[in-house]
Amino acid sequence: MSKFATGVTVITTVDPEGNPHSMTANAFTSVCLDPPTLLVCVAHNTITYGYIEEQKRIGVNVLREEQEELGMYFARRPENREGNPEYSYTMGVHNVPELDGSMVFFNCDIVGSHVYGDHTIYVGEVKDMRRSEDEGANPLMFFDSHWYHPMH
Ligand SMILES: Cc1cc2nc3c(=O)[nH]c(=O)nc-3n(C[C@H](O)[C@H](O)[C@H](O)COP(=O)(O)O)c2cc1C
Numbered sequence: 001m002s003k004f005a006t007g008v009t010v011i012t013t014v015d016p017e018g019n020p021h022s023m024t025a026n027a028f029t030s031v032c033l034d035p036p037t038l039l040v041c042v043a044h045n046t047i048t049y050g051y052i053e054e055q056k057r058i059g060v061n062v063l064r065e066e067q068e069e070l071g072m073y074f075a076r077r078p079e080n081r082e083g084n085p086e087y088s089y090t091m092g093v094h095n096v097p098e099l100d101g102s103m104v105f106f107n108c109d110i111v112g113s114h115v116y117g118d119h120t121i122y123v124g125e126v127k128d129m130r131r132s133e134d135e136g137a138n139p140l141m142f143f144d145s146h147w148y149h150p151m152h
Pocket of ligand 1: 008022023024025026027028041042043044045046047048049074075076077078142
């Protein structure tokens with residue numbers, strides 16, 4: 001799988017108190033346009049998995065190349081996160097957090113799920129979205145177990 005180059009997303013959820021929680025994910029793809037639908041695959045040992053099971057809603061934030069530090073930060077559980085990157089959230093409809101500054105944000109209701117092995121495949125119907133106004137933004141990518149900046 002490491003030879004399949006992907007973009008990088010951050011999945012946003014909320015904890016039971018309503019505080020935003022984020023996790024880096026690249027197991028993400030479009031499903032269909034009518035209705036606008038996407039999917040993500042989430043490991044059962046993540047904190048995010050428990051929050052999705054409770055809330056049945058997710059945000060998917062597509063990272064831009066300047067957000068590599070955030071991608072690394074959210075790829076660790078909160079107790080193991082290193083560094084102090086700056087980030088902020090805007091609460092979207094249905095209390096789904098948007099990670100400010102990402103290239104695209106999808107606000108989704110979970111409309112289907114399939115457990116396979118140690119992951120669940122979640123199907124999300126896009127209820128709202130935002131695109132960066134910066135048309136020149138470049139994506140952050142992941143390839144061969146490394147962060148990758150295709151434009152450089
Ligand atoms: C580039 C990259 C992509 C990742 N993609 C996924 C993914 O699609 N699904 C997943 O469950 N974990 C994925 N992970 C691992 C999670 O980010 C990691 O387990 C994280 O600590 C989970 O956070 P949480 O337990 O706070 O929710 C990925 C990690 C990296 C570095």
